[in-house]
Amino acid sequence: MHRDTELTELVRAAGSLLLCPRDSAASHHTAARIWGGIVPEDGFVHISTTGVRPKVQGIRAHRVKAGGQQCSRLGGVRVTTPVQTFLDLGSALGLVDLVVLGDSLVKAGEVTPEQLVEAATTFAGTGRRTVRRAAGLVRREVDSPMESRTRMLIVLAGLPEPTVNHKIRWPGGSVRFRFDLSYPDHQLIVEYDGRQHAESEKQWGGDIGRREWMDSKGWRIVIIRAKDIYNTPGQALQRISSAMRDKGMVVPQLSGEWRLHFPGLPGDVTELA
CATH class of the missing domain: 3.40.960.10 (VSR Endonuclease)
Known part of the structure; x- marks a missing residue:
């Protein structure tokens, strides 16, 4: 990449994925910011993989089951979908921060409150109680x-x-x-x-x-x-x-x-x- 390339969240994810197994995807906090969501800053690039998790400074890798995450591609980079990202962060964020994330994803036009509620209803992963409650509290047209x-x-x-x-x-x-x-x-x-x-x-x-x-x-x-x-x-x-x-x-x-x-x-x- 050219040295003047802006170091966006997507670029950081693309670089980090070069060090990870092929089935890996940007996820959690990193995916949230890529989709326009608001989450606390923790200084890591978050990656999910079904393979061996890389032990690299600055990368936080999460192990997932094969077929256990919904992903899409953005600018050629594999990223967990906005809905999947919201579900994944139920184990990492408190109720208020998760509602902030949901509101911001809705504002960014990436999800609707109804989609989050529907996904949360059947979600059986870690943090499912927080996810279900937060999804029900997400609203449209929240500015900040x-x-x-x-x-x-x-x-x-x-x-x-x-x-x-x-x-x-x-x-x-x-x-x-x-x-x-x-x-x-x-x-x-x-x-x-x-x-x-x-x-x-x-x-x-x-x-x-x-x-x-x-x-x-x-x-x-x-x-x-x-x-x-x-x-x-x-x-x-x-x-x-x-x-x-x-x-x-x-x-x-x-x-x-x-x-x-x-x-x-x-x-x-x-x-x-």
Whole structure:
């Protein structure tokens, strides 16, 4: 290859497969990124093979049974299919990361939620319980992994699941505003704001106009940032629950399951379940 070739995930996989048995395929984290999925970075190229696993620095090889994986070719490289990749990662990812992967694969146009649910129903491999539950929680039109995490914090706390990407339209039918997560019947929005909302003048100006419109129509918005998810998820849930009550929603007793996936930092609120 030419020295100026961009070192993409697909190129790294192609190079790694030269050191592996012929029936090998890029899989797991590597396949996920090739298909446009979002997974945690672990520094390895992941390969699955039915033959002898190569012991090479930088390659993590997985042994599979002959005929045990569905594969396709992309740019001449053998890669596990998006659905197979989702199933395989059920043994490596937690529930929230697996939902993030599913949402991102759907956004990339590689799978549908229904395809994941169908495949998970008959999947008998390691992590099948996590796979089945995660598949049922994958949604369309999720714009970012942090939106997936925010939605999962809400759902795992036992709160009502919000609508994803609700649209407000102009009289002619074109989209005027989109809300990441919302409860349209109660005019309540839960929205993740990344740094681009503060650093982009265009984004900032658009946000101001949209929030002035929301104020004029009686909508309430709860802004969630990265620290709310990773550092103080309990406080974030308090704010969301309080906003729900203010808008007349019935707020159930919170489940404690959220703590298993969003532990937060010491000093986060403890009075939540």
